[in-house]
Amino acid sequence: xxxxxxxxxxxxxxxxxxxxxxxxxxxxxxxxxxxxxxxxxxxxxxxxxxxxxxxxxxxxxxxxxxxxxxxxxxxxxxxxxxxxxxxxxxxxxxxxxxxxxxxxxxxxxxxxxxxxxxxxxxxxxxxxxxxxxxxxxxxxxxxxxxxxxxxxxxxxxxxxxxxxxxxxxxxxxxxxxxxxxxxxxxxxxxxxxxxxxxxxxxxxxxxxxxxxxxxxxxxxxxxxxxxxxxxxxxxxxxxxxxxxxxxxxxxxxxxxxxxxxxxxxxxxxxxxxxxxxxxxxxxxxxxxxxxxxxxxxxxxxxxxxxxxxxxxxxxxxxxxxxxxxxxxxxxxxxxxxxxxxxxxxxxxxxxxxxxxxxxxxxxxxxxxxxxxxxxxxxxxxxxxxxxxxxxxxxxxxxxxxxxxxxxxxxxxxxxxxxxxxxxxxxxxxxxxxxxxxxxxxxxxxxxxxxxxxxxxxxxxxxxxxxxxxxxxxxxxxxxxx
Numbered sequence: 001x002x003x004x005x006x007x008x009x010x011x012x013x014x015x016x017x018x019x020x021x022x023x024x025x026x027x028x029x030x031x032x033x034x035x036x037x038x039x040x041x042x043x044x045x046x047x048x049x050x051x052x053x054x055x056x057x058x059x060x061x062x063x064x065x066x067x068x069x070x071x072x073x074x075x076x077x078x079x080x081x082x083x084x085x086x087x088x089x090x091x092x093x094x095x096x097x098x099x100x101x102x103x104x105x106x107x108x109x110x111x112x113x114x115x116x117x118x119x120x121x122x123x124x125x126x127x128x129x130x131x132x133x134x135x136x137x138x139x140x141x142x143x144x145x146x147x148x149x150x151x152x153x154x155x156x157x158x159x160x161x162x163x164x165x166x167x168x169x170x171x172x173x174x175x176x177x178x179x180x181x182x183x184x185x186x187x188x189x190x191x192x193x194x195x196x197x198x199x200x201x202x203x204x205x206x207x208x209x210x211x212x213x214x215x216x217x218x219x220x221x222x223x224x225x226x227x228x229x230x231x232x233x234x235x236x237x238x239x240x241x242x243x244x245x246x247x248x249x250x251x252x253x254x255x256x257x258x259x260x261x262x263x264x265x266x267x268x269x270x271x272x273x274x275x276x277x278x279x280x281x282x283x284x285x286x287x288x289x290x291x292x293x294x295x296x297x298x299x300x301x302x303x304x305x306x307x308x309x310x311x312x313x314x315x316x317x318x319x320x321x322x323x324x325x326x327x328x329x330x331x332x333x334x335x336x337x338x339x340x341x342x343x344x345x346x347x348x349x350x351x352x353x354x355x356x357x358x359x360x361x362x363x364x365x366x367x368x369x370x371x372x373x374x375x376x377x378x379x380x381x382x383x384x385x386x387x388x389x390x391x392x393x394x395x396x397x398x399x400x401x402x403x404x405x406x407x408x409x410x411x412x413x414x415x416x417x418x419x420x421x422x423x424x425x426x427x428x429x430x431x432x433x434x435x436x437x438x439x440x441x442x443x444x445x446x447x448x449x450x451x452x453x454x455x456x457x458x459x460x461x462x463x464x465x466x467x468x469x470x471x472x473x474x475x476x477x478x479x480x481x
Contacts, residue, residue, distance in 0.1 A: 079106020097258030103151030232289030
């Protein structure tokens with residue numbers, strides 16, 4: 001159920017503006033159980049079967065069609081975050097990835113973009129999605145932007161305009177979460193910092209993503225994934241032993257930070273159910289990169305042991321690395337002595353089991369070079385496909401080295417619905433990576449395609465903030481939106 005806004009911004013409708021999203025969207029089962037629901041202003045909301053529209057008693061129903069011709073009823077989310085509204089002031093990767101995860105779980109995400117060019121990644125092509133409109137006013141979307149911006153509504157607001165700042169504050173009043181990735185202090189100078197917005201909405205979860213955090217000597221530095229990979233130790237340990245340091249194939253520090261921030265927001269929302277208060281979250285790429293060093297970081301902290309590049313090999317397990325075959329490569333692992341015995345028997349090298357150099361994992365670490373030379377010689381005698389067939393169901397870990405096409409053609413893909421077709425307003429039917437988290441009771445879903453720039457500006461301003469068509473047009477003329 002969607003509550004429709006009025007074409008007027010009079011004080012009569014202030015209760016509607018502040019109404020929590022939960023009361024704006026409700027399923028039919030809930031309707032039949034109860035027809036009246038309390039709202040934050042202590043007024044009652046009356047539910048009508050007429051179009052499943054809800055409105056405060058005495059408020060005349062007016063369609064928003066006149067203020068937003070593109071408004072279309074959206075499918076109701078059944079995700080675990082249904083009823084949560086997020087104001088997204090992020091761009092590029094770490095922040096948008098975080099807010100996409102929240103959107104996948106059912107939250108309503110309102111992505112605020114620069115009116116001129118929008119999120120930087122819209123221009124990060126090629127490759128580009130097809131553009132079925134093919135006119136001078138329509139530009140194709142980059143594959144990069146489409147990857148991390150589904151389940152969001154795009155609105156354009158000029159944050160250099162005082163009126164634009166006020167629009168953000170109005171959104172914050174009726175939202176649960178704000179996520180931003182500006183350089184620390186930037187939003188504070190604009191009147192959109194935690195101290196200011198928490199006064200407007202004491203229940204707000206305010207999450208900040210930055211390069212180095214809001215404290216410390218590097219706080220004012222911008223953060224870039226590859227720079228943090230280098231500075232945070234990850235690049236030093238990535239690559240072949242006798243080769244140069246290399247970056248990970250994807251912006252893993254950005255993605256890790258997005259995941260950490262998404263988890264922190266979920267925890268803060270849960271804590272709010274007990275405290276009835278919002279919270280401030282400070283998450284940085286550098287901190288998340290250090291935390292993600294895991295056992296490698298612990299080796300240094302506990303034993304003072306410096307790490308080194310080892311290619312695909314493991315510092316504490318042998319064999320556990322990529323080996324060349326006759327025609328390609330294969331990843332082999334023997335995580336314990338039992339698995340090593342299975343591997344040796346499977347590949348016809350049973351004599352290695354009783355070799356004192358390789359009997360225990362600690363021995364194999366000492367004699368790593370000798371063992372790997374013997375295994376490489378054996379695996380080069382047959383094609384990868386032969387080894388995959390031979391090792392199947394043996395009880396040891398192994399895998400082919402798939403390219404991206406092969407990865408997306410894996411038999412698990414359809415079984416786990418990891419490719420989903422989505423209808424995009426300019427690109428037509430596109431394929432997106434599916435949602436990797438499955439629930440028994442809830443249903444995360446792709447409800448909205450990645451938005452075009454400003455696609456939902458009219459809808460949000462009229463439906464949520466109750467601005468009239470005339471007021472919206474005036475804001476456009478004044479370069480506010």
